[in-house]
Amino acid sequence: MTDSSRAIVWFRHDLRLSDNPALAHAARHHDQVLALYCLDEESAGAWTPGGASRWWLHHSLAALAATLDEKGVPLVLRRGPAERVVPELAEQEAVAAVYWNRRYYAWGVAADKAIKRMLGETGITAESFNGTLLREPWETRTGHGAPYRVYTPFWRAYQAAGTPAEPQRRPARVTGLVRPPASDRLADWGLLPTGPDWAGGLRAAWTPGEDAARRRLHAFLDDRIGTYARDRNRPDIDATSFLSPHLHFGEIGPRQIWHAVLAHEQAHGGRSKGSETFLKELVWREFSHNLLFYFPGIFEAPIDRRFEDFPWRQDADALKAWQRGRTGYPVVDAGMRQLWETGWMHNRVRMVVASFLVKHLLLPWQRGEAWFWDTLVDADHANNASSWQWVAGCGADAAPFFRIFNPMTQGEKFDPDGAYVRKWVPELKELPTKWIHAPWTATPQTLEEAGIRLGETYPHPIVDHAAARARALDAFDRIKRGASG
Ligand code: FAD
Helix, strand or coil, X not given: CCEEEEEEEEECCCCCCCCCHHXXXXXXXXXXXXXXXXXXXXXXXXXXXXXXXXXXXXXXXXXXXXXHHHCCCCEEEEECCHHHHHHHHHHHCCEEEEEEECXXXXXXXXXXXXXXXXXXXXXXXXXXXXXXXXCCHHHCCXXXXXXXXXXXXXXXXXXXXXXXXXXXXXXXXXXECCCCXXXXXXXXXXXXXXXXXCCHHHHHHCCCCXXXXXXXXXXXXXXXXXHHHHHCCCCCCCCCCCCHHHHHCCCCXXXXXXXXXXXXXXXXXXXXXXXXXHHHHHXXXXXXXXXXXXXXXXXXXXXXXXXXXXXXXXXHHHHHHHHHCCCCCHHHHHHHHHXXXXXXXXXXXXXXXXXXXXXXXXXXXXXXXXXXXXXXXXXXXXXXXXXXXXXXXXXXXXXXXXXXXXXXXXXXXXXXXXXXXXXXXXXXXXXXXXHXXXXXXXXXXXXXXXXXXXXCCXXXXXXXXXXXXXXXHHHHHHHHHHHHC
């Protein structure tokens, strides 16, 4: 027998109380709410959260538990396959309903469908909501009813559909179960690194949790949205919102951000170039989720099937040099070290380092995707896979493969004073700006004065730019010829 006064809210990528439709619904319709988080490492296989994400998850769950606690609702933690844990707990606690906000990657969708079916068979209601996106993927289709594969018409369709729904308030009242079930101890899950404390840089850079997410948003609106359009490509300036990990873990939702931007515009004379550009980036996130939903193999398989035959190289030393920020190309190395230290990298630099791996080193984009998955605090099912495919030229609406970023000119253009390189590659700190993005072109005397010994204190370039470029174009020509032959 189920008890109609009791329901489970199953938290996943929505670790917040405000604008949480599943929680709001449960609070409105049930007297007692069981808040559940299930750590399911088995269903995700290789895409279980990486090291940096696990660090974030630990702290985000601690923050969520503390906020729920203030309302008298304990967060119950369980570990194991969700398809076993959720139905078992629902039955054991005799709840009438289980609510959650949807996810969009294949194994999540499959598990949710199976759980819905299992719950239904035992007379328990299962209902899902949209807590992650401005609009569901199936709400935005082309005139022929197909999913969009190109961003610009997708953005136009979003604009034509009008203002996204308003965010929901956090429930004024939620009550926990009178006798809640036992919970795992968060500390026992081992989400935090053991051994050397590599998380020091993460701690210094970030505060996970709903309150911190809200503070980030308001700091961005107060200080940076006005200059966002001009400066967002500059890695040497803190010009962007830094909301990506908060969005990934659902500590803040896109509707909250969208409406906060609208309120800001209203108070500051209407739409500006900065706010428009920022909203467009939020819609890139929606576009990526759209691709993830309609191309469920996006993690491993290129959307453009010609790339299945691409002659990728295998080179463990080159991969290691890239991962460690020791390629000899300063802007690439700065980005990879920023990533290792803080779990985040500037978007422009992500494009440069990704292009470097795929085109200069001819290593498979999946290797880079996996490294980002392990090291990014914002490692995201939709954004990571679709961005890697975009850079590699094999995704939907991707940058063409033959457009190869030149790391020197990218550095000169977007880090004009070399401040970004000097911060993350301190061994080049004393090099005058003229050579900071290509130290091998400096005279021996300049290098000596800057305290640099190429090959010792800083590597020689791992590949020659012009030769690597020619090799990549040749490889691309081969798959093009293969496709047309
Ligand atoms: P802002 O510029 O302030 O943008 C606001 C929000 O818009 C971001 O938080 C993000 O949710 C969204 N957004 C911005 N740019 C993009 C984009 N190009 N594609 C999709 N959404 C975007 N982003 C992730 O969130 N997780 C990832 O795993 C991820 N992997 C990437 C891998 C590669 C190779 C590349 C080139 C980009 C990747 N991005 C990823 C996209 C982008 O780099 C980050 O979203 C952005 O740098 C986050 O910083 P921010 O929050 O300050 O962004």
